[in-house]
Structures are given as structure tokens and as C-alpha cells.
Amino acid sequence: MASFIKELKRKKVLFLMLLPAFIYILIFAYIPMAGSILAFKDFRYNLGIFKSPWVWFKNFRFFFISGDALHVTMNTFMYNLVFIVVNNFLEITFAIILSEITGRYFKKITQSTMFLPYFISWVIAGVIVYNFFNYEFGAFNGIMKSLGLPPVDVYNNANWWRVLLVFFSAWKNVGYGTIIYLSAVMGIDHEMFNAAEIDGANLYQRIRHIILPSLVPTMVLLFLLAVSNIFRGDFGLFYQLVGTNPLVYDATDIIDTYVFRSLMTSSDIGMAAAAGFYQSVMCFVTIIIVNRIVKKIQPDYALF
Amino acid sequence: MRINRLKFRADIISFNIIGYILLILFSIVCILPFWMIIVGAFTSDQYITAHGYPLWPVEFSTSSFEYILNDASAILRSYGVTIFVTVVGTFFGVLINAMAAYVLQRKDFKYRNFFSFYFFFTTLFSGGLVPWYILCAKYLNFKDNIHALILPGLVSVWNMLIIKGYLGSIPDAVTESAYIDGAGDFRIFLQIILPLSKPVIATISLFTALNYWNDWYNSMLFIQNEKLFMLQFYLYKLIGSAQGLKIAADKAGIVVENPPIQSTKMAMTIIVIGPIIFLYPFVQKYFVKGITIGAVKG
Numbered sequence: 001m002a003s004f005i006k007e008l009k010r011k012k013v014l015f016l017m018l019l020p021a022f023i024y025i026l027i028f029a030y031i032p033m034a035g036s037i038l039a040f041k042d043f044r045y046n047l048g049i050f051k052s053p054w055v056w057f058k059n060f061r062f063f064f065i066s067g068d069a070l071h072v073t074m075n076t077f078m079y080n081l082v083f084i085v086v087n088n089f090l091e092i093t094f095a096i097i098l099s100e101i102t103g104r105y106f107k108k109i110t111q112s113t114m115f116l117p118y119f120i121s122w123v124i125a126g127v128i129v130y131n132f133f134n135y136e137f138g139a140f141n142g143i144m145k146s147l148g149l150p151p152v153d154v155y156n157n158a159n160w161w162r163v164l165l166v167f168f169s170a171w172k173n174v175g176y177g178t179i180i181y182l183s184a185v186m187g188i189d190h191e192m193f194n195a196a197e198i199d200g201a202n203l204y205q206r207i208r209h210i211i212l213p214s215l216v217p218t219m220v221l222l223f224l225l226a227v228s229n230i231f232r233g234d235f236g237l238f239y240q241l242v243g244t245n246p247l248v249y250d251a252t253d254i255i256d257t258y259v260f261r262s263l264m265t266s267s268d269i270g271m272a273a274a275a276g277f278y279q280s281v282m283c284f285v286t287i288i289i290v291n292r293i294v295k296k297i298q299p300d301y302a303l304f
Numbered sequence: 305m306r307i308n309r310l311k312f313r314a315d316i317i318s319f320n321i322i323g324y325i326l327l328i329l330f331s332i333v334c335i336l337p338f339w340m341i342i343v344g345a346f347t348s349d350q351y352i353t354a355h356g357y358p359l360w361p362v363e364f365s366t367s368s369f370e371y372i373l374n375d376a377s378a379i380l381r382s383y384g385v386t387i388f389v390t391v392v393g394t395f396f397g398v399l400i401n402a403m404a405a406y407v408l409q410r411k412d413f414k415y416r417n418f419f420s421f422y423f424f425f426t427t428l429f430s431g432g433l434v435p436w437y438i439l440c441a442k443y444l445n446f447k448d449n450i451h452a453l454i455l456p457g458l459v460s461v462w463n464m465l466i467i468k469g470y471l472g473s474i475p476d477a478v479t480e481s482a483y484i485d486g487a488g489d490f491r492i493f494l495q496i497i498l499p500l501s502k503p504v505i506a507t508i509s510l511f512t513a514l515n516y517w518n519d520w521y522n523s524m525l526f527i528q529n530e531k532l533f534m535l536q537f538y539l540y541k542l543i544g545s546a547q548g549l550k551i552a553a554d555k556a557g558i559v560v561e562n563p564p565i566q567s568t569k570m571a572m573t574i575i576v577i578g579p580i581i582f583l584y585p586f587v588q589k590y591f592v593k594g595i596t597i598g599a600v601k602g
Contacts, residue, residue, distance in 0.1 A: 142356025
């Protein structure tokens with residue numbers, strides 16, 4: 001402690017420069033962390049977090065017995081898993097194509113076009129879905145009508161959402177991921193390409209034996225980051241595209257939308273807190289386990 | 305050798321054909337929705353009501369924009385709120401992040417490991433939405449307050465770590481020699497370190513600004529007063545309600561028979577994404593650079 005005070009005096013200015021971020025994180029990250037005890041309480045707004053009575057595991061019991069816990073956990077997990085696989089596959093494919101095809105301007109234009117959706121908010125993506133799939137005014141049903149086919153009620157159809165959510169996740173994020181992979185491809189030592197060419201390797205062999213193996217570190221890193229958030233859904237994607245529609249909860253309800261809805265609409269804040277706490281713990285445990293496994297296999301790839 | 309060269313050409317040609325087709329297809333998928341929004345905004349409402357939003361311009365009409373311009377005060381105010389929040393939030397957010405990042409990478413700062421962990425841990429574990437929301441709504445007076453739109457996005461530990469990684473590449477000798485010349489820590493940061501780290505500061509600023517500009521979540525959580533709606537939230541409210549437009553017009557004392565509701569929704573979308581599309585060609589390369597910086601850091 002004495003040495004801390006000494007350092008504080010000696011490096012006053014540095015401590016002052018750190019102070020705003022320190023206080024911010026204290027208030028907006030550590031105090032809510034302590035507020036997690038809410039999950040074990042029967043929250044009454046007028047009593048506040050600390051004076052509300054303890055109910056221990058009652059909130060969790062409700063959450064698990066209702067079957068909601070398993071259902072939203074599975075949805076969150078499965079969607080994220082599919083997003084990871086589909087998006088990474090497309091990103092790697094496009095990065096390799098962009099690095100190997102000819103035509104400088106074509107590359108520039110397509111890369112810019114692919115990156116554009118990343119800049120758009122999920123609200124706008126919601127408008128796009130509305131434009132295409134609104135039952136009355138959507139372009140899709142307009143086409144169906146002109147072909148003499150019956151209109152489709154996409155918004156109330158769970159199976160459509162399973163496809164659309166994956167589609168729009170790719171639509172918005174693939175441009176970003178492609179840039180990461182592309183920069184990794186650009187970082188490959190060109191001596192290797194020259195050597196392969198002398199050995200008579202064709203383009204496909206070069207991709208298979210040089211480019212793909214060189215992308216493994218990037219893949220692992222992105223995979224790690226994604227897996228560590230596998231129990232955290234993309235709230236904007238689900239909320240803005242689907243909205244709150246009980247008819248399709250089966251297919252579209254994830255932990256984040258569930259917590260949000262419980263917090264906003266029902267009076268059961270305790271259960272919302274329990275679900276949120278459960279999510280935080282799941283995320284934490286996942287990242288620790290994943291990191292440990294990676295550390296064992298290849299220490300360089302570990303996050304910490 | 306000749307056969308060999310021929311073989312090379314075959315694989316390059318087939319790869320290019322496949323590559324061009326895939327890239328063109330995906331680019332169309334990315335750009336088509338924007339095209340449809342523009343077409344929808346300039347189509348007469350009668351057509352949309354009868355046939356749905358068109359893929360191609362038919363029955364050209366500007367009534368949607370005329371209808372919006374009848375009373376643009378709400379949109380202009382929303383623009384004002386969004387610009388204010390974006391500018392203030394980006395300025396202070398980047399400053400606070402950069403200051404912290406600088407201190408954390410100073411090797412003579414004894415407690416940098418402790419403080420680095422203090423920040424990093426919050427990326428591993430969080431209290432979740434509910435305690436955070438109650439803290440903000442009940443104790444920090446976020447309801448219908450402009451700081452509810454600025455504070456939540458202010459400090460980002462990820463951005464701090466990216467800046468820190470970049471600053472680590474600046475030689476210590478720079479700080480040391482300035483120190484010998486008698487400059488204080490804050491002056492070294494402001495006049496020497498910041499100018500040297502322009503690329504990372506620029507990209508982090510752009511990412512932060514984009515986040516603020518695109519934010520609707522905090523408005524949804526905390527704002528009920530229409531005067532404080534940010535653009536995205538304003539649009540969200542508009543899309544969600546068929547009657548919203550009519551009410552807005554009635555309030556302004558303007559009675560419009562059969563307002564062009566559907567085309568106006570698309571016209572509003574254009575007004576909301578306009579600045580981003582306009583700036584996109586100029587700032588895109590900085591974002592690309594920023595992603596690369598972040599990715600290298602890992």
C-alpha cells in the first residue's frame with residue numbers, strides 16, 4: 001500500500017489520465033456485476049437492489065422449469081454455430097477469390113459493395129426485410145401475385161426465419177470478415193508462391209496447400225472470439241428483423257431477446273436477472289474452457 | 305514448358321470465371337436492398353398498395369418526399385440530436401480510451417498489469433442487461449436524458465486494447481527524450497504520442513462515430529420524449545406504425561388526404577442512411593485499415 005501511494009505521488013498525471021476510464025468501468029461494469037445478486041432477489045422497484053428481499057434460487061427455478069431456459073439456450077447456441085460456419089466459409093472463399101482474380105477495379109468495387117451493409121444499422125436491415133417480405137406490401141408477395149401464386153406470410157412462419165436470420169447475418173457481416181482474411185492472405189510470403197509455381201503447382205493446388213494452411217491462425221483466432229460469445233446472441237439482428245412475435249418464438253427467441261422482453265414487459269424482473277446472470281456465467285465458463293483447450297494444443301493462439 | 309503454361313492458363317481461367325460469378329452474385333445481394341429502397345421511395349403509393357414494392361421504377365412519384373418536407377422539423381431535430389451525440393460521444397470516448405491506453409502501455413507505470421486486468425476482465429464477465437439497466441434507469445437518471453445516449457458507448461475496452469497495441473509499437477525513446485526535455489506526461493501524450501498514432505486514432509474515431517450514428521438501442525431503453533429520438537430510433541418507430549405518419553402530420557396542423565405511407569417509409573430510410581452512403585467512399589479505406597490494425601493485434 002505504501003508503495004502504491006508513493007507511485008501515486010510520483011506519477012500523478014498518469015493516474016489522472018487513467019482515472020476517467022477507471023471510474024467509467026467501475027460504474028458501468030463492476031457495479032452491475034455486483035448487482036448480479038438481483039438474480040437471487042425478488043426485485044421491488046421502490047426498495048432498490050439492496051433492500052429487496054432474498055429469494056435465492058426461486059427465479060432460476062421458474063426460468064428452468066418453464067422450459068424457457070433450454071429452449072432459448074439451444075436457439076442462441078445453434079444460430080451462433082450456424083453463423084460462425086456459414087460466415088467464415090463465405091469470408092474465406094471471398095478473400096481467396098479477391099486475392100487471386102485479375103482486374104484491379106473489379107476487386108475494388110466488389111469489395112466496397114460487400115462491405116457496405118456493415119455500415120448500416122439493424123433498423124435499416126429491418127426496413128429491408130419489411131420491403132421484401134411484408135405480407136401486404138412486400139416485393140416478394142408482389143412477385144408471387146404476378147406469377148399467380150398465393151402470397152406467403154413470411155413474418156409468421158418460423159421456418160422462413162431460420163433461413164432469413166442466417167442470410168442477413170451473412171449479408172451484414174461477411175464483408176467485414178473478408179477484409180480480415182484478405183489481409184491475412186496478403187501477409188503470406190510471396191517466395192512460397194514462386195517456389196510452388198516452379199514446382200508446377202496450379203492455382204487450386206496453391207490455394208489448397210499454401211493459402212488455406214496460412215489462414216489457420218486467423219481462423220482459430222476468429223473462431224475463438226466467436227465461440228467465447230456463443231451464448232450471446234446478436235440482439236439487433238433478432239429484435240429488428242423479427243420483432244416481438246409470439247408465433248415464431250420457437251424459432252427466433254434467443255437469450256438476449258428473452259431477457260430484454262422479460263425486463264421490459266413483465267413485472268418479473270427477478271427472472272430476467274436470473275436469465276441474464278445465467279447467460280453471463282455460461283459465457284464466462286465457455287471462454288475459460290475454450291482458452292484452456294487452445295492453450296494446451298497451441299499456446300500461441302490462446303487469448304490470454 | 306509449353307504444356308505447363310497451358311495448364312496454368314486453364315486453372316487461372318476457370319478460377320476467374322467462378323470468382324467473377326460468385327463476387328458479382330454476392331455484390332448484387334449486398335446492393336439490391338438499397339436499390340429497392342430508393343425505387344420504393346420514388347414510387348406512387350397507389351402502386352405499392354396494389355402490387356407491393358417494385359423491383360424496377362414504375363409510376364414515378366416524389367409525393368413521399370413532398371409529404372416529409374411538409375413538416376421536417378421533427379426530422380431536423382432528430383438529425384441535431386444524432387449529430388450532437390455522435391460528435392460529443394466520439395470526442396470524449398476516444399480521448400478517454402486513448403489516455404487510458406497510453407498509461408497502460410507505459411512500461412515505467414508500475415501497476416499497469418493490475419489495471420490492464422481490471423479493464424480486460426470486464427470483457428470476460430459482465431453483470432448482464434438487468435442490473436445495468438436498473439442502475440442507469442433508477443440511480444443514474446437516464447430516463448429521457450441526453451447522457452443516456454452518450455454514456456453507454458463512451459468507453460470500449462476493445463478499442464482501448466487496440467490503441468494500446470498500436471502505441472506499443474512507438475519506441476520508448478520518444479517518451480524518454482521528451483521527458484528529458486522537460487515535458488510533462490500529459491503534454492507528451494497530447495503533442496507527441498497522439499500525432500504519432502494518427503492512423504489508429506482516426507480509425508477508432510470512425511468506428512466509434514459509426515456506432516453512435518447507428519444507435520437505436522439506448523433510445524429504445526431510455527427515451528420516451530420524441531424530442532430526444534435519435535435518427536435510427538425515429539425510423540424504427542415510423543416503420544413499426546402504419547398510423548405514425550398521419551399522427552405526426554396532424555399534430556403539425558396539416559391535413560393530408562391519403563398520406564403516401566408506404567413510399568414515405570422508404571423515403572425516410574434514405575434520409576436516415578444518406579450521410580453514411582455519402583461519406584462511405586471517403587472513409588471506407590480507413591475502416592479497412594482499422595480492421596487490419598485490430599486483426600494484427602489479435
